[in-house]
Amino acid sequence: FKGHESCVSNFVFLHDNLHIVSGSVDGTMRKWDCDTGLVVGKPWGSGGGRIYALALSPDGKTISCGRDNGSVEMWNTDGEMSEDIWTSHSSWVFALSWYPSGGHIASGSSDGTILIRKAGNGEVEPEVGPIKTQQGGVASLAYSHSGDRIASGGDNKNICIWNSNTGELLVGPIEDLGFDVTSVVWSLDDSKLYSASDKFARVFDSTSGTLLHRFKHENWVNSESVTLSPRHNVLVCVGYKGVAQLWNTESHEPLGLPLSQENGFSCLSFSPNGQYLAYGGNDRQITLW
Numbered sequence: 001f002k003g004h005e006s007c008v009s010n011f012v013f014l015h016d017n018l019h020i021v022s023g024s025v026d027g028t029m030r031k032w033d034c035d036t037g038l039v040v041g042k043p044w045g046s047g048g049g050r051i052y053a054l055a056l057s058p059d060g061k062t063i064s065c066g067r068d069n070g071s072v073e074m075w076n077t078d079g080e081m082s083e084d085i086w087t088s089h090s091s092w093v094f095a096l097s098w099y100p101s102g103g104h105i106a107s108g109s110s111d112g113t114i115l116i117r118k119a120g121n122g123e124v125e126p127e128v129g130p131i132k133t134q135q136g137g138v139a140s141l142a143y144s145h146s147g148d149r150i151a152s153g154g155d156n157k158n159i160c161i162w163n164s165n166t167g168e169l170l171v172g173p174i175e176d177l178g179f180d181v182t183s184v185v186w187s188l189d190d191s192k193l194y195s196a197s198d199k200f201a202r203v204f205d206s207t208s209g210t211l212l213h214r215f216k217h218e219n220w221v222n223s224e225s226v227t228l229s230p231r232h233n234v235l236v237c238v239g240y241k242g243v244a245q246l247w248n249t250e251s252h253e254p255l256g257l258p259l260s261q262e263n264g265f266s267c268l269s270f271s272p273n274g275q276y277l278a279y280g281g282n283d284r285q286i287t288l289w
Contacts, residue, residue: 009025009050021056022054027067029079052068058099071089092109095138103119112138113138140183149164151184155180159204178200179197180197183196191207202215215235215245
């Protein structure tokens with residue numbers, strides 16, 4: 001899928017399993033047809049700066065977009081942007097995550113804060129307020145499937161798990177993870193939390209923060225670098241040199257040979273039905289496996 005003028009920083013599969021919407025450092029979003037690889041319509045742009053985060057609402061109707069000017073925008077899947085632009089962050093928005101019911105959305109920024117807002121109007125929840133993480137910048141963010149917790153990965157090599165209703169720190173900080181924690185992903189039952197930093201994907205007990213296993217990658221891992229298959233039986237982690245390695249989440253054994261892409265990855269995801277594994281990166285393209 002070719003068309004962006006700079007690195008593809010993030011993308012989301014739409015619920016129809018037929019389309020992808022990508023965001024790029026070039027400041028635009030584009031909608032793609034998975035069957036043809038062609039762009040659908042014109043690029044979506046607001047003039048708001050580089051895009052570093054995208055997240056699709058649970059009902060599949062709204063895409064939130066985080067930019068380097070600290071703003072969060074809301075778009076529908078036809079490329080129409082809401083007039084309201086949320087601007088409470090003072091620096092880049094690197095991470096976005098929707099509450100499972102769709103009523104709230106959390107944003108994480110390089111200013112070190114997490115904001116939990118009402119999805120309808122962008123109002124910050126007063127009961128939670130800004131969560132001042134003390135993690136440097138917030139590089140990754142994920143609501144648990146139950147919605148009562150939110151995990152954040154920081155620029156200062158740690159992970160925290162927060163009460164999403166009060167902002168209270170529940171677990172962590174889990175420290176000494178080698179480098180920026182660029183991805184956090186919950187298991188289906190919320191009992192485990194997967195992450196990526198330095199040369200490892202890791203899995204932790206989400207209640208105690210205990211390290212359960214490390215999956216060693218042959219290269220340093222990249223941003224948005226861990227994903228789980230829809231049934232959560234396959235873990236994929238990608239590295240800076242364009243190598244994706246797959247493991248069985250129960251046995252921890254590798255699955256097949258690594259997948260490689262010469263120009264490197266910056267993000268990857270499975271389609272909702274598990275048919276595709278897609279990646280985007282420095283070559284300005286999205287590719288489906």
